[in-house]
Amino acid sequence: MEQVVDQHAIINGHRVAHGVHGAGEPVVLVHGTPSSSYIWRNVVPRLVDAGYRVHVFDLLGYGLSERPRDPAVDTSITGQVAVLAELLDLWRLDTFHLVAHDIGGGVAQRFGVRSIERLRTLTLIDVVSFDSYPSERTRQQMADGLEVLAKKPDDEHREHFRKWLLSTHSDPSGFDPEALRIYVDLISGPIGQPSLFQHQVAHYEPVHTMEISDQLDTLGRVPVQMIWGADDTWQVIEHAHRLQRAIPGSGLHVIERCGHFAPEERPTEVAAAVLEFLEQNRS
Template sequence: MNPLVKDHVIVNGNRIAYGIYGEGTPVVLMHGTPSSSYIWRHVAPQLAEAGYRVYLYDLLGFGLSERPWDPAVDTSVTGQVPVLEGLLDHWGLTDFHLVAHDIGGAVALRLALLAGRMPRSLTLLDIVSYDSWPSPRTRQQMHEGLEKLITASDADHRAHFHDWLSSAVHDKAAFAEGAQAYFLELISNPIGQASLFQHQIRHYDPTHTQEVVPHLDRLGEIPVQILWGQNDEWQMVDWAHRLHGDIPGSALKILEGCGHFLMEDRPEEVTGYLLDFIGREN
């Protein structure tokens, strides 16, 4: 697998891996949990080819970015906001389109509504919101003692999270032949297994998303597009309709035959919606 993030910069004392492609109007792509910027591999090149300068990165504690040993380093949704701000400053971006998936969407909302850095436009894809997360499946497993997998054998850990990742897509066969092994590797092995719990799962807390709810109406100041997989088992499509109702003027598109990782199931369709939306708002 060829990662998209080939550069890095120190932000607030931690190394963040990022990549920049193309020339033109800036578009920032954000991934979620438990993936990485690699989830944009079919989308980013098409945006760059269409005349946009595409910026993407791995969240702190994810992918090829640093996995801090110090448990005091905040890799929650809230803790990721100053990381994104530092990257925007490093890139010199003040006017940009923002596209965000899963918890990346929660980071984007906090950036816009609580940190005061409103993008030119915002596209939200199957994001965590309100008290929609952890997903019912993950919440049940956490209640039953998901943390026991911290000390599980590599084989048991991989088997569990292989099934977990499979539930993120509609076309499981194509995913198994494609990126599933790469995403599983990022959260396995001696570093990835511990990091998954320290930097991701321990921060699955809806407090970070509930705090922006009273401010969602302010997103009516900018163009907002919501894309959602009809078959999302992690973030049910009802959450998309709720967001659509709370964000004035937002556009909602439900993609059939798509799970939570809609960029895996329907990358061409996702790219088409992005090009049409950003092109109109550019």
């Protein structure tokens, strides 16, 4: 498995996997759901080669980070902001470029409106915003109770989420089979399956983004760009336009023939768009 996290730290009493690569201006990458920092593996080397120091981590309850057994541990979007803040102290970062995908974009928005003075730039890739999530199907599953899904037979669970992950690509046949296997493995098995519902699906609550929706104009105090897959069916392009209208001066870069998992499906294009934006706003 090509992992970009190779260190571990105790953050607020829990183990968080993280990694630091390269040297130069700091860039922090925040992944979403149902993924991990693994989604950045083909983006990180391009940023490093361009002269940036790249910081990555697995959200608490995701990837190679701890999956807390205690349901009282907050692994929601709001809870992850506190994890990010502690990691910034560990990495000794006062200001930095922030790049976020999916649910990670909710984390970035909440962090940004509270601590805008710490951001040099903000890049949002196919992110959640306002009440753009969860889907009606997931909303119904949450209402019916996730306990049943958490106890589904392993093979049934894996097949369901394999199909779910395939829908993140504009061309499902182009999803790298090994990468697909890794994504499914991380959310399956005796730990991964219940953890998926406890730490990820259970927190697909738009309250975390709606609560700060009237403060998004604050983000316009720094350069902001959005990168979006034209064929994203999870966070459709209309959500990008709504978010762009809410953030003064923000730009939108659309990648054709690309779905929701843009860093996975089109890493070269994503890295190029990020780098062009960073170079335009380099200190």
